Every structure is written in structure tokens, then in C-alpha cells.
Amino acid sequence: MNILLRSLLFVTIFSSLNGYANDIELKQRGIKEFYRYEFDKSIETFLELTVTTENKDFIVFAYNAIGHIYGKEKLDFKKGIHFLRKSFKLLEKDIPFRSHQLNAYGLLGKYYYQLGKLDSAEYYYKQGILFNLKKTKSIKSAHFILNNLQHIFTIKHEYTLSKEILNNVILSNEKISYTFSSNNLHLKGLLGDKEDVDSTYNSIISSPKKNKGIHHYHYGTFLQKNKLYTKAITLYQKFLIDNEAYFNDSGDFFYSQDEIFDHYFFKARAHLNISNCYYDISDKKKRNFHLNEALEYYHKAKKLPNQRISILGANIYRTLCNYSESNKKQFLDAAQAIIDESIKIQGDTSDGLKYELMIQNYYYGKHAKSMVQKEKYYRKSYQLFKKFITHQHQDEDQLFHIQELRYVQDEWVDFFTAQYESTKDQKYLLDAIEIIENLKSSILNRRSLGIKNITFKQYLDNEELLLLKKDRVSNSSLLSSEKIIPFFQTHYLDKSFISYHLNNNKIYCISYNEANFYLKVIPRTDKLNENLNTILKNIQESNYFLPNQFLTSLNEISKVLLPEWIKTTNNQRLVISQSGLLNKLPFEILKFNNKYLVENHAVSYSFSLHHDLVSDTFNSDLNSSLNVFSAAPFANINLPYSKQEALNIGNETLINENANYENIHRMLMNESFDILHFATHTKINNIPQRSCIELYPLESLNVISFSEIENLKLTSVKLVILSSCKSADGAFLEGEGNMSLQRAFAYAKIPSIIAGKWNVNDQVSLSVITSFYNYLKEGWEKDIALQKAKKDFIYENKILYNNPMFWGSLVLNGNSSAIVKPSLKTSFLKMIGSQ
Numbered sequence: 069m070n071i072l073l074r075s076l077l078f079v080t081i082f083s084s085l086n087g088y089a090n091d092i093e094l095k096q097r098g099i100k101e102f103y104r105y106e107f108d109k110s111i112e113t114f115l116e117l118t119v120t121t122e123n124k125d126f127i128v129f130a131y132n133a134i135g136h137i138y139g140k141e142k143l144d145f146k147k148g149i150h151f152l153r154k155s156f157k158l159l160e161k162d163i164p165f166r167s168h169q170l171n172a173y174g175l176l177g178k179y180y181y182q183l184g185k186l187d188s189a190e191y192y193y194k195q196g197i198l199f200n201l202k203k204t205k206s207i208k209s210a211h212f213i214l215n216n217l218q219h220i221f222t223i224k225h226e227y228t229l230s231k232e233i234l235n236n237v238i239l240s241n242e243k244i245s246y247t248f249s250s251n252n253l254h255l256k257g258l259l260g261d262k263e264d265v266d267s268t269y270n271s272i273i274s275s276p277k278k279n280k281g282i283h284h285y286h287y288g289t290f291l292q293k294n295k296l297y298t299k300a301i302t303l304y305q306k307f308l309i310d311n312e313a314y315f316n317d318s319g320d321f322f323y324s325q326d327e328i329f330d331h332y333f334f335k336a337r338a339h340l341n342i343s344n345c346y347y348d349i350s351d352k353k354k355r356n357f358h359l360n361e362a363l364e365y366y367h368k369a370k371k372l373p374n375q376r377i378s379i380l381g382a383n384i385y386r387t388l389c390n391y392s393e394s395n396k397k398q399f400l401d402a403a404q405a406i407i408d409e410s411i412k413i414q415g416d417t418s419d420g421l422k423y424e425l426m427i428q429n430y431y432y433g434k435h436a437k438s439m440v441q442k443e444k445y446y447r448k449s450y451q452l453f454k455k456f457i458t459h460q461h462q463d464e465d466q467l468f469h470i471q472e473l474r475y476v477q478d479e480w481v482d483f484f485t486a487q488y489e490s491t492k493d494q495k496y497l498l499d500a501i502e503i504i505e506n507l508k509s510s511i512l513n514r515r516s517l518g519i520k521n522i523t524f525k526q527y528l529d530n531e532e533l534l535l536l537k538k539d540r541v542s543n544s545s546l547l548s549s550e551k552i553i554p555f556f557q558t559h560y561l562d563k564s565f566i567s568y569h570l571n572n573n574k575i576y577c578i579s580y581n582e583a584n585f586y587l588k589v590i591p592r593t594d595k596l597n598e599n600l601n602t603i604l605k606n607i608q609e610s611n612y613f614l615p616n617q618f619l620t621s622l623n624e625i626s627k628v629l630l631p632e633w634i635k636t637t638n639n640q641r642l643v644i645s646q647s648g649l650l651n652k653l654p655f656e657i658l659k660f661n662n663k664y665l666v667e668n669h670a671v672s673y674s675f676s677l678h679h680d681l682v683s684d685t686f687n688s689d690l691n692s693s694l695n696v697f698s699a700a701p702f703a704n705i706n707l708p709y710s711k712q713e714a715l716n717i718g719n720e721t722l723i724n725e726n727a728n729y730e731n732i733h734r735m736l737m738n739e740s741f742d743i744l745h746f747a748t749h750t751k752i753n754n755i756p757q758r759s760c761i762e763l764y765p766l767e768s769l770n771v772i773s774f775s776e777i778e779n780l781k782l783t784s785v786k787l788v789i790l791s792s793c794k795s796a797d798g799a800f801l802e803g804e805g806n807m808s809l810q811r812a813f814a815y816a817k818i819p820s821i822i823a824g825k826w827n828v829n830d831q832v833s834l835s836v837i838t839s840f841y842n843y844l845k846e847g848w849e850k851d852i853a854l855q856k857a858k859k860d861f862i863y864e865n866k867i868l869y870n871n872p873m874f875w876g877s878l879v880l881n882g883n884s885s886a887i888v889k890p891s892l893k894t895s896f897l898k899m900i901g902s903q
Contacts, residue, residue: 091123095114102133111138115134132152136171145179146183184374186224186375190217194217196213226462227464228462228465229461229522229527231255250286253265253272269283269286280315284310285304285307285337297346300345336369339359340359340380343358347391373409382404382407386400400432400435407425419459422455426453429452430476457510466514466803470803480503484497488500500587502549506678508645508804511815512676513678515814547677562640563641563643564633564637564641564642573592575650586632604649626665630660641669642655642670645673654872671879672882675882690887697718697738698720699748701728701762701763701765711724713830714747716834716838720738727764743789750809756807756811759812761790780813780816786820790809790821791824791830792823795808796810797825808823818882819882821880821881822878836858837878839861841853847891847894850883850884
């Protein structure tokens with residue numbers, strides 16, 4: 069609703085107190101002309117005011133008024149910007165705070181937004197907030213700018229910063245506007261759970277305030293996303309009724325031209341969603357009616373050329389493509405033309421358009437008639453996906469979009485693997501492994517670049533943030549297929565690599581062995597799923613006792629999961645990149661040729677091929693000896709063997725009450741340790757940040773949390789060992805994997821981490837760990853040292869051979885290189901190929 073009158077009245081009152089009668093007369097005339105819709109006359113009057121007045125505050129106001137009219141009424145945004153910027157030249161002088169000055173920042177941001185220049189819009193909204201805070205020390209009067217900035221973040225898919233703005237306003241204990249409340253509902257519907265969304269919606273409808281009904285629309289989108297189509301349609305129709313009533317009752321104000329076109333946009337968007345709901349419930353007649361309504365209102369709205377209207381138009385034509393039995397390309401071309409026009413007028417970067425281009429190329433690929441065209445568009449879509457993902461400020465946003473677009477990524481994998489199977493051209497398999505591995509460790513990739521989440525305060529304080537964001541694509545560690553072959557040729561001379569990818573119907577196993585790549589596509593049969601679930605259930609629930617069915621299921625699943633070359637390869641070292649449920653399975657306990665995998669192969673794990681690339685770049689200079697810090701906080705409580713374990717391997721040890729937070733924190737600051745060893749308990753929580761390493765149970769702080777671990781600076785540490793229960797387990801996060809304490813140390817750039825998949829028996833751990841350290845000190849690689857230690861145990865304790873619950877828990881993730889120079893004996897054994 070037009071807000072110029074409020075600013076005008078304020079300045080009129082202010083100026084009358086200062087005795088500028090002629091100036092007041094000109095302003096009042098300009099106001100009357102404005103409210104008679106005589107916009108050109110109003111502009112002439114305000115221009116005359118800038119010439120006749122000697123009061124700089126009046127000049128600032130006049131330029132703001134002219135800028136307002138050009139942008140909001142005449143839709144000439146460039147002229148609007150010109151006059152608003154003229155007012156800013158005067159604002160550089162020390163004029164006291166006026167509300168219309170703050171409004172000028174908001175209008176500049178809005179006009180740049182209408183021109184499609186989102187970074188410029190973001191800049192002026194940010195500057196307006198900083199200006200307001202400097203002048204008033206409060207965000208209250210800047211709520212309308214905060215709302216616009218929050219909208220920009222949403223358009224750019226920066227949902228976390230958008231949410232933080234809303235939280236800042238809500239926590240400020242100031243009056244919350246309807247717009248903020250409905251935006252809060254929108255974001256919660258996008259990211260939150262049903263209970264949270266329901267409560268927010270109910271709080272809005274219980275308010276007696278007059279509103280635009282947009283909360284009905286946002287709740288409808290949430291219901292539609294959850295496939296409650298009939299309920300969603302009811303909410304969209306409520307929105308259309310309430311919004312029309314609100315729009316027709318403008319009270320003492322009138323709607324500006326840009327607001328009228330916005331109204332058409334809202335109606336077009338609602339009709340499009342109703343049409344999609346009817347599509348999903350197979351009502352063709354109503355589907356087509358509402359799609360035609362959406363198209364009609366879009367054509368009215370597109371006279372206002374902002375990005376969200378362009379995106380809506382592209383979505384409408386892609387929907388027509390979905391509905392159409394023929395002429396699909398015609399509708400896709402129409403959508404592409406809209407995006408191209410937006411890009412043509414786009415003067416700076418836009419993540420929203422990158423997203424649309426990615427989806428557009430995906431649709432072209434999906435509906436392409438030839439394999440050549442399908443490949444072209446899928447490949448382009450994937451490259452745009454990588455660029456879009458690397459621009460995300462926050463972990464949460466990056467993961468959200470990876471999860472949201474999982475179906476697209478699965479289709480890419482299906483296509484490129486199928487192309488490999490039909491052509492045997494290796495490039496397709498490299499494309500598939502690139503996509504698969506880029507899905508697995510998004511946060512870890514960001515941490516390897518030194519990129520961490522930022523708060524809204526940090527965003528406001530950091531003037532270089534936009535520039536940093538633009539540089540991320542060129543500095544991204546995301547894989548490219550061109551890097552894969554040289555990397556394997558350099559680092560996998562004596563190792564093999566196996567990557568898994570699970571979708572609803574298949575398990576893809578792509579591997580590299582002895583200079584060759586292989587593909588195995590495994591159907592997810594009922595029998596396979598049953599065996600896998602049996603194994604994982606037994607692992608999670610067992611108290612070291614396994615039913616007979618366990619080994620039967622293990623044999624069956626081993627035959628299916630492992631590639632065929634495993635039976636004949638000369639490589640005795642394996643690196644495995646897991647996926648989904650397979651993250652919970654230690655592959656060492658799989659069997660082939662009636663032996664466990666660990667008996668013939670040293671196995672290590674990689675969170676993804678990214679982690680392999682990063683962890684192999686750590687300082688690989690070999691030591692002459694090991695410097696180890698070990699801690700055993702519960703030796704006298706319930707881990708009696710942990711004391712001897714710590715003493716056996718540690719140069720510096722903290723036992724029982726000495727292993728408290730203060731002492732251990734002091735040790736962590738010591739830059740001389742090569743290895744940190746914790747023989748203790750760990751707590752694993754479904755919320756990863758609440759997982760922790762437990763220390764001596766003092767009344768005060770007695771844990772090292774996930775969040776604290778990931779922020780540690782341990783530049784000298786080459787290996788961390790968590791000889792503790794389930795420290796390699798954790799909640800599964802799509803796009804990242806198991807959020808274990810292993811991963812927390814990986815975020816802290818520790819190259820290698822050993823941890824337990826399930827409950828660790830401390831007596832067994834004493835034996836395996838002591839043996840492991842002895843081999844490590846002899847100069848064996850970490851994976852081989854752990855393999856040898858496990859083999860020693862199972863061959864010396866044959867009664868436990870068929871119970872891997874005792875010896876199979878500890879796994880190595882990350883770099884597997886040696887830490888110590890090999891002894892003469894080790895060198896000789898390596899020379900003759902004895903492992």
C-alpha cells in the first residue's frame with residue numbers, strides 16, 4: 069500500500085515549525101497532485117521545490133518523492149534510482165535522521181530488485197539497516213527493509229539467513245507485523261515440521277488483524293508438499309478470496325502500480341499451485357481451468373519485470389510441458405525465453421536464476437527425444453547445480469537443496485551409468501562417480517575451503533561477504549571428472565577404491581582397481597533389503613551375541629555387495645566410500661571365499677572422494693617415533709582395561725580424575741602430539757551437535773562436544789583414535805552422511821580418525837589397540853596396521869572368529885598413510901610383498 073503520504077506529512081509538520089511557507093505550499097501542492105494521480109505534475113512541483121528551497125532537508129525529501137513516483141507509479145526504475153541517489157549525495161552531510169531517508173534505502177533496494185539486480189538490491193537493504201542502527205540503535209523502524217532483505221535471501225535460496233532475520237525480529241520483543249508472521253510461516257513450511265507449521269498458522273488466524281490472506285497460501289504450499297492436495301486447494305481458495313477482499317478495501321490509501329502488478333502475481337501463483345494439486349488428484353478439467361487462470365494473471369503481472377514474476381512464468385510453461393502430450397519443447401522454449409530475458413537485464417549474479425537455469429536444463433534433458441540431446445542438457449544442468457551449490461552461505465541451505473534435488477541427481481546417475489553400460493565409454497562412468505561423490509560430504513568440502521556458517525550479525529559487519537561469495541565457484545573443491553583419473557593414477561598404485569550409491573531401486577557400485585574402472589548395478593530386491601536390515605539390526609541391538617541367521621545374511625549380502633574383481637586383485641588395500649544404510653556396515657566383516665574381507669584386505673573409509681583428496685594433502689613427512697597423548701577417564705568406574713590401554717601407547721596420559729575437561733583441554737593446546745587417543749565413553753545424539761566425548765564426571769563441564777571438536781585447531785595431529793562406543797555412528801544426513809564424532813574431527817581437518825561402529829569391549833580394545841600401535845611404530849600404514857591388529861586378535865582368539873561384534877567395531881576413516889619411517893623388518897616385508 070502506498071506509504072508516501074506518511075513521509076510527506078512528517079516533513080510538512082517538521083518544515084512548518086521552521087517557517088518555510090513557500091516550501092510548505094509547494095509540498096502540499098505536490099501531495100494533492102500525487103493523490104489526484106497527476107504524477108507528472110507532482111514531479112514538476114517537487115522539482116520546482118528543489119530549485120526554490122534553501123533547506124537541504126526539503127531537497128532530500130523532494131528527490132525521494134520524485135524517486136518514489138518514478139519507481140512505484142511510472143515503473144521507470146532507472147529514473148527512480150537516479151533521483152534517490154541524488155538525495156544520497158546530500159545525506160553524506162550530517163543531516164539528522166528522517167524516516168524518509170530510511171525509506172530511500174528501501175526504495176533503492178526495491179528498484180534494483182525490480183530490475184533483476186539482486187546483489188545491488190541486497191547491498192542497499194543492508195546499508196539501510198546499518199544506517200538505521202547507527203542513527204537509532206534499534207531495528208524497529210527498519211522492519212520494512214528487514215522484510216525486503218529477508219525476501220531477497222529467500223529468492224536467492226539463502227533460507228538460513230532469511231530465518232535468522234525473522235528470529236531477530238521475533239526476539240526483539242517488538243510488535244511483529246503480519247508480513248513477518250506470514251513470512252515466518254512460509255519459511256517454517258519450507259524447512260520445518262508439521263507441528264511447528266500448524267502452531268504458527270493457528271497463531272496467525274487467531275489474530276484479529278486485517279491481513280492479505282497470504283498465510284493461507286503458505287500453509288497451502290506446506291500441505292501440497294506433504295501430498296494433502298484437497299486441503300491445500302481449500303487453503304489456496306481461502307487466500308484468493310481474502311486477498312481480493314483486502315485489495316479492494318484500500319481505506320485512506322491507494323495501491324501503487326507496482327503493488328497492482330504484485331497482486332496479479334499472487335493470484336497467478338495460487339492458481340498454478342491449485343492446478344498442480346488437481347493434476348496430482350487426476351482432475352483434468354479443473355487442472356486446465358486453473359492453469360489458464362494462472363497464465364492469464366501472469367501476462368498481466370509480467371509488465372513488472374522482477375525476478376520472481378519471471379520465475380513464475382517459467383514454472384507455468386514447464387507445467388504446460390508436463391501436461392502436454394506433444395509440443396513439449398515449444399513450452400520449454402517459452403520458459404527458456406523468459407529466463408533468457410531475465411538474464412539479459414541481470415547486471416549481477418543471481419542464485420535464483422542459476423537455480424532456474426539448472427531446473428530448465430534438467431527439463432530439457434528429461435523430455436529430449438535423442439540421447440545426444442539428453443546428455444547435453446543433463447550435463448549442463450549438473451554443471452549449473454555445482455555452481456549453485458557452491459554459492460550457498462550456509463551448511464543448512466546447501467544440504468536442503470541437495471536433499472530437495474535428490475530425485476534429479478538420481479536421474480543423472482541413472483542416465484550416465486546406463487550410457488556407460490550401452491557404450492562402455494569410460495567418460496560416462498567418471499561422470500557418474502563425480503555426481504555420486506559430490507553428494508556425500510557437502511559440509512566437509514566447505515570446511516576444507518575454510519568456509520564456515522555466518523550469523524546475521526557477521527553478515528552485517530562483513531563488507532566483503534558478497535565478493536567472497538562470488539569467488540567460491542572458482543575455489544570450489546567440488547570434483548570434476550577431469551581430476552579423477554590423475555588422482556587415482558597418483559594415489560592408488562597399491563590401493564583400490566569402491567564407491568556406493570543407493571536409490572530406492574538400486575545400489576550402484578563403481579570401483580577402481582589396477583588402473584581400471586568397474587560398474588556393478590545391484591537391484592534392491594526384497595531379499596537384499598531383508599538381509600541388510602537383519603545385519604544392521606543385529607549390529608545395533610546385539611550385546612556381543614549374534615543369532616545364527618546373522619552369518620547367513622552376512623554371506624548373502626557379501627556376494628551381492630562386493631565387486632567381482634575382489635576375488636582376484638593383487639591390491640591388498642581398499643578404500644570404501646559408503647552411502648545411506650551402508651554407512652553403518654563395517655565392510656571388514658563381509659566375507660568372500662569363506663574368509664572375512666579383513667583377512668585379505670586392509671580396509672579404510674572415505675567420507676567421499678573429496679575427503680580422500682583433502683586428507684591426502686596433509687603433511688606426509690615421516691617421524692622417527694610417535695608422540696601420543698592418551699586419556700582414560702573411566703578406568704576406575706566401568707572401563708577397567710582402558711587404563712592399561714592408555715599407558716601402553718601414550719607418552720603423556722591422563723587417567724581417572726586427571727582426565728577432566730581442564731587438563732585435557734590444556735593437552736589439546738599442545739602442538740607436539742602426533743596422535744590423540746581417547747579410551748572413554750561417547751554419547752551419540754540424533755542432533756549431532758549434542759554428541760560428545762565424555763570425560764571424568766566432575767560436577768561442572770565434563771564433555772567435549774561435537775561443536776567444540778569441529779572448531780579445534782590441531783595442526784600437528786595426524787591421527788585421532790576414539791576407542792569408545794558408537795563414535796563412528798550418528799544420525800544420517802542426506803548430502804553429508806553419518807554425523808559421527810569421526811566427522812567432527814574431520815571438520816577440524818584431522819586427516820585420519822579411528823572410531824567404533826558399535827559398543828566397544830574395552831578388554832578387546834586393549835588387545836587390538838596395543839597391537840595396532842606396535843605395527844604403527846614399525847612404520848606400517850594405518851590401514852595395514854589396523855588390519856594386522858584385527859587379524860592377530862581373531863587368530864589368537866579363535867572362539868571369537870565367528871563373532872565380529874567383538875573385533876569388528878573399530879574403523880579407520882581418512883588418510884591411511886604411515887606416520888613413522890619403516891623399520892628394516894617392515895621395509896623388507898614390504899619389498900617382498902608380505903602384508
